[in-house]
Structure formats: C-alpha cells, structure tokens
Amino acid sequence: MSNELLDIKKLETFFYTRAGIAKAVNGISLSVDKGEIVGIVGESGSGKSVTGFSIMGLVDPPGEIAGGSIKFKGEEIIGQTEEEWRSFRGAKVSMIFQDPMMTLNPVLRIDTQMIEAIRAHEKVSKKEARRRCVETLAMVGIPSPAERIKSYPHQFSGGMRQRVAIAIGLLNKPDLIIADEPTTALDVTIQGQILSEMQTLCRKTGMALIWITHDLTVIAGLAHKVAVMYAGKIIESGNVQEVLDEPLHPYTHGLIGSVPSRNKRGQPLYQIPGMTPSLINIPEGCSFRMRCPHADEICMKEPDETISDNGRMVRCHHPL
Amino acid sequence: MSDDKTPFISCKNLSRVFVKKLDFAGKIARTLGSKIREEKVQAVDSVDLDVMPGEVLGLVGESGCGKSTLGRMLCGILPSSNGDIFYKGNNVKKMSTKEALHYAINVQMIFQDPYASLNPRKRVNQIIGEAPLYHGLTTKKDLDSYLEDVMLRCGLDPTYKNRYPHQFSGGQRQRIGIARAMAVQPECLVCDESVAALDVSIQAQILNLFMDLRKELNLTCLFISHDLGVVEHISDRIAVMYLGRIVEIASVEKLFSEPFHPYTQALLNEVPRLDKRDVDFAPLKGEIPSPLDPPEGCHFHPRCAHAMDICRKVIPEIKETAPGHKTRCHLADV
Ligand SMILES: Nc1ncnc2c1ncn2[C@@H]1O[C@H](COP(=O)(O)OP(=O)(O)OP(=O)(O)O)[C@@H](O)[C@H]1O
Ligand SMILES: Nc1ncnc2c1ncn2[C@@H]1O[C@H](COP(=O)(O)OP(=O)(O)OP(=O)(O)O)[C@@H](O)[C@H]1O
Ligand code: SF4
Ligand code: SF4
Ligand SMILES: [Mg+2]
Ligand SMILES: [Mg+2]
Numbered sequence: 001m002s003n004e005l006l007d008i009k010k011l012e013t014f015f016y017t018r019a020g021i022a023k024a025v026n027g028i029s030l031s032v033d034k035g036e037i038v039g040i041v042g043e044s045g046s047g048k049s050v051t052g053f054s055i056m057g058l059v060d061p062p063g064e065i066a067g068g069s070i071k072f073k074g075e076e077i078i079g080q081t082e083e084e085w086r087s088f089r090g091a092k093v094s095m096i097f098q099d100p101m102m103t104l105n106p107v108l109r110i111d112t113q114m115i116e117a118i119r120a121h122e123k124v125s126k127k128e129a130r131r132r133c134v135e136t137l138a139m140v141g142i143p144s145p146a147e148r149i150k151s152y153p154h155q156f157s158g159g160m161r162q163r164v165a166i167a168i169g170l171l172n173k174p175d176l177i178i179a180d181e182p183t184t185a186l187d188v189t190i191q192g193q194i195l196s197e198m199q200t201l202c203r204k205t206g207m208a209l210i211w212i213t214h215d216l217t218v219i220a221g222l223a224h225k226v227a228v229m230y231a232g233k234i235i236e237s238g239n240v241q242e243v244l245d246e247p248l249h250p251y252t253h254g255l256i257g258s259v260p261s262r263n264k265r266g267q268p269l270y271q272i273p274g275m276t277p278s279l280i281n282i283p284e285g286c287s288f289r290m291r292c293p294h295a296d297e298i299c300m301k302e303p304d305e306t307i308s309d310n311g312r313m314v315r316c317h318h319p320l
Numbered sequence: 321m322s323d324d325k326t327p328f329i330s331c332k333n334l335s336r337v338f339v340k341k342l343d344f345a346g347k348i349a350r351t352l353g354s355k356i357r358e359e360k361v362q363a364v365d366s367v368d369l370d371v372m373p374g375e376v377l378g379l380v381g382e383s384g385c386g387k388s389t390l391g392r393m394l395c396g397i398l399p400s401s402n403g404d405i406f407y408k409g410n411n412v413k414k415m416s417t418k419e420a421l422h423y424a425i426n427v428q429m430i431f432q433d434p435y436a437s438l439n440p441r442k443r444v445n446q447i448i449g450e451a452p453l454y455h456g457l458t459t460k461k462d463l464d465s466y467l468e469d470v471m472l473r474c475g476l477d478p479t480y481k482n483r484y485p486h487q488f489s490g491g492q493r494q495r496i497g498i499a500r501a502m503a504v505q506p507e508c509l510v511c512d513e514s515v516a517a518l519d520v521s522i523q524a525q526i527l528n529l530f531m532d533l534r535k536e537l538n539l540t541c542l543f544i545s546h547d548l549g550v551v552e553h554i555s556d557r558i559a560v561m562y563l564g565r566i567v568e569i570a571s572v573e574k575l576f577s578e579p580f581h582p583y584t585q586a587l588l589n590e591v592p593r594l595d596k597r598d599v600d601f602a603p604l605k606g607e608i609p610s611p612l613d614p615p616e617g618c619h620f621h622p623r624c625a626h627a628m629d630i631c632r633k634v635i636p637e638i639k640e641t642a643p644g645h646k647t648r649c650h651l652a653d654v
Contacts, residue, residue: 159383
C-alpha cells in the first residue's frame with residue numbers, strides 16, 4: 001500500500017450552531033493514491049468544501065472534526081499541532097479555493113504574497129523565489145507575468161485572480177492539491193489550459209489531485225475516480241467511466257440527467273424534485289428518500305455501503 | 321417609443337479603459353525623465369450591441385476579455401469611457417431623474433462573485449427585503465410572505481432568512497444574489513456567471529426558473545457565462561467576445577452549426593461534454609495576449625491558424641456574413 005497517499009476513514013465534521021448540529025461531513029471514507037485524480041461531485045451544501053477544509057485543518061469553530069481519521073502517507077493528521085499544520089499546508093497539501101480572495105490578500109501586491117509563500121517553506125533568495133513565481137504564473141496562463149506580478153489582486157479580472165490563486169497553490173510543489181471548483185468561473189479555453197497543466201503535473205511528478213466540482217463534464221474528462229456526495233455522505237464512488245455510464249444510485253442518475261448539453265435546447269431541464277435536506281434535520285433513513293422515485297419502506301432504514309469487487313461503492317437499498 | 325423593434329438596452333461604440341495609476345516611485349522616475357507610463361487596459365473596445373425585448377442574449381469569451389465590464393456598464397453601475405447606452409431607445413445620459421430611477425430598478429445585475437457582492441453584516445431577509453420595501457413593492461406587514469415567496473422561487477429555504485451570508489454554502493449564496501435581484505421585479509437581468517457556483521441539479525432549477533420567468537414576465541436577459549453548454553441551452557442569440565471586442569454574434573443554431581470566427585471555432589472545440597472521457601488536455605497554442613498590450617490588427621492573430629498579413633495590421637470590421645450573423649474577421653472580406 002505504498003502508493004496510497006491519503007486515506008480518510010469515517011470522517012465526521014460537524015458545525016455546532018444555535019439551531020442545532022449541522023453534520024456537514026457525516027462519515028465519509030475516501031482514499032487517494034499517488035498521481036491519482038479523484039473527482040468529488042455533489043450538490044451545493046453537500047459538504048464538499050468542508051471535506052477539503054478538514055484535510056487542510058482549516059475547520060474553525062463552531063465547526064469541529066467530531067470523529068474518524070485522516071492519514072497522510074500513513075500518518076494521522078487529525079490533532080496535529082498548529083506548527084505541524086503550518087509546515088503541512090502549502091508544502092505537502094495545498095488547497096485552491098472556490099473564492100480566490102480566500103487565498104489572496106487584497107492589500108498586498110501579488111509578488112509580495114507569492115515570494116512570501118515560497119520563503120515560508122524554503123530558504124531561497126528573493127530573486128530565485130521571484131523567478132519561480134513568474135514561471136508559475138506563466139504556467140497558469142497569466143500574460144506578461146513579469147510585469148503583472150507587480151499588480152494588486154483587484155487589478156485582475158475574476159478569472160485571472162483565480163489563476164493567480166492556482167499558481168500560489170502550485171508554488172511549493174505539494175504531493176496533493178485539493179482544487180475546490182477553481183475553474184468554474186473560467187472560460188473553457190483557459191479551463192482547458194489549467195486542466196492540461198494539472199494533468200501534466202500529475203502524470204510527470206506523481207502529484208495527486210482532488211478536484212471538487214459540481215460540473216460532471218469536467219470530471220468526465222479529467223478524473224480517474226469519482227465520489228458523489230449527498231448531504232454529507234458519499235453515496236456512490238468508483239471508476240469515472242463506470243459511474244457515468246451506469247450510475248447505480250438514483251441521485252447520480254438524476255445528476256447526469258440534468259446536465260444542460262444533453263437536453264434539448266430551451267426545454268426544461270431534468271430537475272431532481274425537492275430540495276437538499278437541512279443538514280441539521282437530516283431525515284431518518286436514506287437522506288435522499290424524500291426526493292427519490294424508488295423510495296419505499298426499506299429506505300426508512302439507512303442504507304450501508306455496498307462495495308463490489310471492482311471497487312465500486314454505493315449506498316442504496318435499490319441500486320439501479 | 322418602445323416596441324419590439326427597439327432594443328431593450330443597446331450600446332453604440334461603447335468603450336472602457338482602466339488606467340493603473342503610477343505608484344510614488346513611478347512618478348519620481350517619470351519626473352526624472354524615465355519613459356515609464358501609466359498602464360492602460362482597454363477592457364471594452366468600441367462595442368455595438370442590441371439586447372432585444374424578451375430575448376436571452378448569451379455573452380461568452382475568455383477570462384478577462386471584458387464581459388463583466390460590459391455588463392456593468394449596461395446596468396449603469398460602471399461609467400463608460402466612451403460611447404452611448406440606450407435604455408428602451410433613450411440615451412441614458414439624457415434621461416430625466418425619474419427615467420433614470422426606472423432604469424436603475426428595472427435592469428438588475430446578478431454578480432459573479434457572491435462572496436464580494438453580499439454584505440456580510442446583513443441577514444438574508446435584509447439583503448433580499450431592503451430594496452422591495454424601499455421601492456414600495458411590498459409593505460412591512462406583508463414583507464415576510466413576500467420574502468418567503470421570493471426565496472422559495474429561488475430554491476432557498478425560507479427558514480434560513482435570519483442567517484448571515486457566511487453561513488451558507490457557495491451555491492446557496494449565489495441563490496441569495498439571484499433572489500435579491502428578483503425581489504424588485506425587474507424586466508431585465510444581467511446575469512454574470514450567476515450559475516457558475518451551482519451544481520447541475522440546482523443549476524437546472526435556476527435555469528428552468530429563468531426560462532419560466534422569461535415566458536411569464538417577458539424577461540429580457542443578458543447572460544454572461546463561460547459555460548457554453550448553459551449558454552447554448554437558454555440563449556436565443558450568442559455574442560462572442562475576445563479582448564474587449566465582440567468578434568461574432570449569431571443565433572444559437574447558427575453559431576453552433578456554422579461558427580465563422582476562428583476563435584469561436586476554438587471555443588466550441590474546448591467545450592467539456594459528458595461523453596468526452598479521459599481527455600488529453602492539450603495546452604492552447606500561441607501565447608495568450610496581454611490586455612495591457614493587445615496585438616495590433618486582429619487581436620486573435622497570434623493564435624489564429626488562418627492569420628494573413630492584413631490580420632497583423634488592420635482591425636477587421638464587423639460584417640454580416642448571413643442575415644443576423646455578424647463577425648469581425650478578415651476571412652469575411654472576400
Ligand atoms: N461556518 C459554518 N457554520 C454553520 N454551517 C456551516 C458553516 N460552514 C459550512 N456550513 C454548512 O455545511 C454544509 C456544507 O457546506 P460546504 O461549503 O462544504 O458545501 P459544498 O458542498 O462545498 O457546497 P457548494 O457546492 O455550494 O460550495 C452547508 O450546509 C453549510 O451551510
Ligand atoms: N477596476 C479595475 N482596474 C483595473 N483594471 C481592471 C479593473 N476591472 C477590470 N480590469 C481589467 O479589465 C479587463 C476586463 O475585465 P473583466 O472583469 O471585464 O473581464 P471578464 O471578461 O469579466 O473576465 P472573467 O471571465 O475572468 O470574469 C481585465 O484585463 C481586467 O484586468
Ligand atoms: S436507499 Fe431508497 S430512497 Fe435512498 S436512494 Fe436508494 S432507493 Fe432511493
Ligand atoms: S482576422 Fe485574421 S487573424 Fe483574425 S480571426 Fe480572422 S483570419 Fe484569424
Ligand atoms: Mg464548496
Ligand atoms: Mg467577469
């Protein structure tokens with residue numbers, strides 16, 4: 001099992017709010033090998049980002065990791081000291097956030113921030129650090145990087161800010177990148193370019209990638225493995241081809257059906273009925289029960305994970 | 321004088337330049353005779369565009385090409401550097417205060433970045449309810465049911481109305497932005513990547529909502545997005561933008577079946593689809609030009625496989641290649 005980089009077991013991350021306990025991540029298990037690209041898809045609010053924050057040790061009160069384990073290269077990282085986290089973040093695992101302004105400091109110039117990010121982990125000269133920064137900016141497609149590195153974040157368009165944030169994530173060549181919907185705001189040619197860079201990095205350096213998105217079409221082209229999240233749980237996972245061609249879970253099936261390009265233009269899109277359950281009052285039994293066309297009495301009981309020989313997992317009493 | 325032939329919003333020769341002011345060292349260097357200059361970004365360059373009443377016009381293009389800047393100018397929330405904007409046929413520079421207020425309420429923008437556009441210190445009910453209350457669309461007494469209605473419509477659980485924006489997930493926040501805009505019952509929406517953060521099942525709800533509202537209220541919409549699948553699904557016409565200029569505009573059918581401009585063709589090639597598996601993502605050919613120093617002539621020539629001598633020198637005019645199909649490319653000259 002030397003190829004295994006990350007191993008999450010029964011992770012629980014809860015938010016203790018005044019209205020009750022929001023079980024944002026409710027017992028998920030997931031493993032990532034070296035060089036592997038894993039897609040996490042799921043509805044908004046299903047806990048994808050919180051999963052990423054948990055791996056990065058970025059869950060702040062009222063949130064807390066309530067149970068489970070996260071092993072990185074075989075070592076438990078839950079409960080690391082703040083110092084251990086600081087050397088872990090950026091150098092071993094880095095996260096690219098949905099909102100680039102979570103990475104960027106609005107009052108500092110880009111070069112100041114990037115050079116600092118390198119020198120926090122490595123003793124290199126400012127000049128060498130700057131060279132690497134410019135190189136990385138060019139890699140993510142920032143035009144005239146040597147000049148534009150002197151700008152402030154607000155002087156960039158939304159998409160370019162995101163590319164800068166991605167560049168910062170790549171600076172210290174981490175073993176694992178957690179990318180939280182970083183290309184959703186980008187146009188397809190730039191997205192294609194960033195996906196290409198990420199893919200090359202994974203293939204060349206053995207860097208692993210967790211790609212969080214709601215966009216199944218990106219996962220289709222990029223990932224090896226996919227995990228579908230619903231209300232804090234992974235309800236289906238497996239090889240991308242198999243999951244997309246023959247989804248086992250009714251929710252995955254609905255997701256695939258609501259992708260616009262597959263539907264006739266101007267026609268209403270397939271809509272999974274109902275709304276995401278509140279994470280504070282998750283219905284008893286299968287959490288998809290209220291919206292599922294196949295629900296019956298058995299579904300009042302929570303379905304367990306069923307894992308088949310080829311590594312496909314599904315949590316449903318009546319897989320399709 | 322507004323009828324079906326008068327565009328709901330249009331612009332003529334609309335431009336916007338951003339100037340990056342010199343810092344202190346730069347100013348000193350300049351007084352000492354250095355050639356250092358202020359950096360200028362021509363974010364929007366001489367754009368002519370008509371948004372017809374009741375239509376959904378999709379606006380697509382590379383990141384940084386000026387889509388948001390154009391959208392913000394059309395909404396009247398960003399001044400232009402040059403050119404004119406017309407609201408129902410009237411030049412907005414010459415409107416009365418009353419007309420200007422009407423324009424401000426009636427054309428609403430939904431922002432790309434729900435984090436930056438929602439006031440973190442206000443509760444959701446304030447964020448959504450403030451404007452309709454102010455404009456007399458509801459009363460204090462009816463506000464609760466009014467809010468409930470708007471929130472449900474936009475796929476938000478009304479029991480969350482006392483929460484602050486940071487207590488929602490990215491997609492939920494996006495819906496708050498949509499609900500805020502819909503709450504003043506506008507006739508026209510400028511949606512800037514407004515479904516970008518939504519997963520497909522909610523995206524489907526929101527897109528269905530747009531399509532319903534549009535039918536019900538004859539809503540006019542400028543839909544800015546990078547997602548060609550989405551734009552293809554809901555738009556009547558699509559305008560393609562590249563480095564500040566509109567390079568092609570056509571009906572959806574024509575644009576997808578007979579794209580004329582080489583950039584449009586490149587864009588269509590990159591659209592991710594569910595049936596495209598295990599793609600070898602190829603890096604794009606040619607350097608992405610800097611908006612600080614755009615190439616002369618046709619902005620696309622450094623990346624264009626068909627580039628000719630003239631393309632490097634002369635800006636192509638916008639030409640009609642077929643009824644309703646316009647493009648800005650020298651290949652259309654002959
Ligand atoms: N600070 C917080 N306090 C209370 N609840 C929170 C907090 N942060 C997140 N949550 C809740 O945790 C759940 C999961 O949120 P998360 O951001 O992980 O969703 P997501 O899957 O990333 O969604 P999206 O696709 O919209 O980004 C949400 O229901 C959210 O309301
Ligand atoms: N306030 C500003 N100051 C200086 N330059 C700006 C400002 N706002 C935008 N720009 C520049 O104008 C150009 C167009 O930006 P704009 O935000 O309109 O692009 P966009 O097409 O919406 O891109 P994206 O798809 O990434 O959102 C970019 O080069 C950007 O850097
Ligand atoms: S367990 Fe029952 S309710 Fe849940 S997805 Fe399967 S069939 Fe539907
Ligand atoms: S004008 Fe010339 S360079 Fe520009 S797109 Fe047309 S053929 Fe290509
Ligand atoms: Mg998220
Ligand atoms: Mg924009």
